[in-house]
Amino acid sequence: MDSLSSSQTTDSATTDTENGQNCLFVTLGCAKNEVDTDRMRALLLDAGYGEAEDVDGCDVVIINTCSFLASATSESIDTTLDLADEVKSGVRSKPIIMCGCVPSRYGDDLGEQLPEVSAFVKADEEDGIVSVVDGVLGVSGREEQDESGVTLRTIEGTSAFVKISEGCDRFCAFCAIPYIRGRYHSRSEEDILSEVRSLMEGGVREVVLIGQDTGIWGSDLGSGKTLSYLLRRVAEVVRPYHGWIRVLYLQPEGMTDELVSTIRDVDEVLPYIDIPIQHCNERVLKSMGRSGSTEQLRELFARLREQIPGMVLRTTGLVGFPGETEEEFEELLDFFKEEEFDYMSVFPYSREDGTKAATMDGQVPEDVKMDRAQRLLDVAEELGFSATAKHVGERVRVIVDGVDETDDGVELIGHTWFQAPDCDGAVHIESGEATVGDVVTVDLVDSFCYELVGEIVDGE
Numbered sequence: 001m002d003s004l005s006s007s008q009t010t011d012s013a014t015t016d017t018e019n020g021q022n023c024l025f026v027t028l029g030c031a032k033n034e035v036d037t038d039r040m041r042a043l044l045l046d047a048g049y050g051e052a053e054d055v056d057g058c059d060v061v062i063i064n065t066c067s068f069l070a071s072a073t074s075e076s077i078d079t080t081l082d083l084a085d086e087v088k089s090g091v092r093s094k095p096i097i098m099c100g101c102v103p104s105r106y107g108d109d110l111g112e113q114l115p116e117v118s119a120f121v122k123a124d125e126e127d128g129i130v131s132v133v134d135g136v137l138g139v140s141g142r143e144e145q146d147e148s149g150v151t152l153r154t155i156e157g158t159s160a161f162v163k164i165s166e167g168c169d170r171f172c173a174f175c176a177i178p179y180i181r182g183r184y185h186s187r188s189e190e191d192i193l194s195e196v197r198s199l200m201e202g203g204v205r206e207v208v209l210i211g212q213d214t215g216i217w218g219s220d221l222g223s224g225k226t227l228s229y230l231l232r233r234v235a236e237v238v239r240p241y242h243g244w245i246r247v248l249y250l251q252p253e254g255m256t257d258e259l260v261s262t263i264r265d266v267d268e269v270l271p272y273i274d275i276p277i278q279h280c281n282e283r284v285l286k287s288m289g290r291s292g293s294t295e296q297l298r299e300l301f302a303r304l305r306e307q308i309p310g311m312v313l314r315t316t317g318l319v320g321f322p323g324e325t326e327e328e329f330e331e332l333l334d335f336f337k338e339e340e341f342d343y344m345s346v347f348p349y350s351r352e353d354g355t356k357a358a359t360m361d362g363q364v365p366e367d368v369k370m371d372r373a374q375r376l377l378d379v380a381e382e383l384g385f386s387a388t389a390k391h392v393g394e395r396v397r398v399i400v401d402g403v404d405e406t407d408d409g410v411e412l413i414g415h416t417w418f419q420a421p422d423c424d425g426a427v428h429i430e431s432g433e434a435t436v437g438d439v440v441t442v443d444l445v446d447s448f449c450y451e452l453v454g455e456i457v458d459g460e
Contacts, residue, residue, distance in 0.1 A: 021137055022050040024058035026083065028076050029066025031161040031210055031248075031422070033100060037064045038156075040099065040129045047130045047142070055083065060095050060133055067101035067180055070350055076102045077114070084116035095119075095136045099126055104180045105354075123181060124166075155202035158399045158437050159421040162199070164192055164230065165211035170251075172278075173289045173356040174321060174349060177212055186217050189230060196237045203437050205399050206244040207234065208421065214247055215254015227254070228262040235268040242439065244399075246420060248274045252292055252300055264308045270417045271308050275300075276316035276345075280335040281328040284321055289356070294335055301339055312387075312418040314343040317376050320369030321349045323362035329372050336379050342387040343424050343450075344380035348373040381449075388425065389447045391418065398427050398442045398454060400434045416442070416452075425450030432456030 023044055027037040040062065041051065052058035061083055065076035076098075083096055095118035103110060103120040110120055118136045121129060134142055168177050169184040196207050209231075211217065218225040227247075234245055245268050250259075252275055263269050279285050282293035304311065317336060319329060336344060348369040351358050398414040401421070405411075412429035419425055427442060428451060434440050442454035 020050075021059040021139075022052035022057060023133065024052045024055060024061045026061065026063040026079065028064065028079060029068065029072060029101065031208070032163060032212075033064050033066060035161050035163050035210070036100060036123065036126055037062075040064070040126055043127065043130050044133060049133065055094060058094060060097060060136060062097045062099060062129070062133070064100040065098055065102035067105045068175075068177065070352060073102060073105070080114065080117065097121060097129075097132060097136060099123075099129070101180050105176065155199060155204060157421075158204060158401055159206040159208060159415075160199045160204045161208045161210050162192060162195055163187060163211055164209050164214060164217050164227075168212035170213065171289060171356075173287065173360070174318065174352065176352045176355055179354055181212065184213060184216070184220060186219070186221050188221075189225065189233065192230065193233060193237055196234055200238055200241045200243055204243070205241065205437065205439060206246060206421070207238065208246045208248060209234070210248050212249065213251055213254070215250045215256075215259065226256075226258060228256070228258040231259075231262050231269050232266060235266050238268050243268060244417065245269045246272055248420065250275050252277060252297065255300060255304065260304065260307050263311075271311035272314070272418060272420065273304060273308075273311055274314040274420070278316060278318040279321065279324075279328075279332055281324075281331050284324055284328050287323060287360075288318075288321060294331060297335070298339075312342045313339075314345075314420070314424070315339075315341050316345045316347065317380075318347050318349055319372040319376055320364040322357055322360035322364065324349075324364060333376055333379060336376065336383070340383050340387070341380075342418065343384055343420075344376075346373055346377045346380055385447075385449055388450050388452060391452060392444050392447050394444050395457065396427075396442055396444060396454075398429070398440055400429075400436055400438045400440060401426070402436060414440075414442075425452065427452045427454045429454050429456060432458075 025037055025041055027033055045051065055061065063080055063083065066072040067076065080096060080098060096116060097119045098114070098117045099121040100123050104122040107120055107122055110117070119132050121132055165184060165186045167182040167184045171178050199207060215227055217227040217230055231245060238245060250273060255275070263271055263273065277297060278288060278290060280294040280297050285292050301313065317332060319332065349364065351363065396416040398416045400412050400414040402413045403410060404413055412432070412434055414427045414429065415421055416427055427444070429442060430453065432455065434456065441457040443457055444452050444454050446453040
């Protein structure tokens, strides 16, 4: 049985273990969950556990779940049940520990509904994963250690996501994140810089700063420090390694003049800007609990293009929100066409329990939502494929992320500055020699969909 879909990851390396017991890690959802799993993995490896590559080789399964949308919650539960079926067919009993967003959102009700799960760990309790695993496996005699301020990461690739904040204070009408992850709080400058430093020392060449609302980092610390300040400090750390810095999830209000100038002027910060607008119509945005209008967003993107020439823009569109009319959807469709974003994610509205929008009048029929999502996605792909093709003929630096065996031989897979890892396509290099982690100069010679074909420039 294949219990993992393409949107899920399980780590394949098996590590030596001091106590003879191994953990299988399964991660669902976004990059923030990947970071949380990595933290739990590092804590468990540090405590003497090993890592297994499949159910047969593990003693405990740790599944880090997503509950951002109802579909993600269903996927998390279905995957857990699939894993439970695999465990039942195994030689030994393999307890399952469910972590992350699903326990955070539904923790009080899960025990009776999922008897297959041995323990539940909420997102804000994951630093205690060692004691939970010890308890499930009957390991005793370990001295408790406070790891809350310790930077622990495993390094598995050339790019690494680094969380700079947790939670969210926006309470958008469609979003359950504040109820799952809690109120917004910035991570300390010291912890962030320490983690970035250890990642660069371990071979990482790109750090991707993430959070629910990265643009307001520092606003709750009382120090007057801003995201712009943090970027300049992180740049000092990655500079000796010729590293890159990428920032994701910037809200429109966070694009201050100070931040724009930092992105433009600090070489290590990539001119790649991800602003999830969700919609452009003023009435819809207000109903969502957000601010702005079509005209204000036009002015914002015009200012960014003027002040950061050649930048790449990513955004997100949400269609079918309660009360959205066909005219308001058409306004969003036209806005996407006019702005010609490089990358666009499209989502149909999902009615989430506990959110304000779930009880609103004017719920849009499912078939209308899906039709609007497909129409917007068609525009997004047409513009995105065209934006990708425009890079053909450029000479760029590419981080080599992996090596693929093809029918025609070995192919190097990497990404360049305008491609966020695991998100925006890749650069395929069909000839030339390099190893994972190398940064090579490449001429881009062809494109297909969001993918590019490149040739290594000898002597560079």
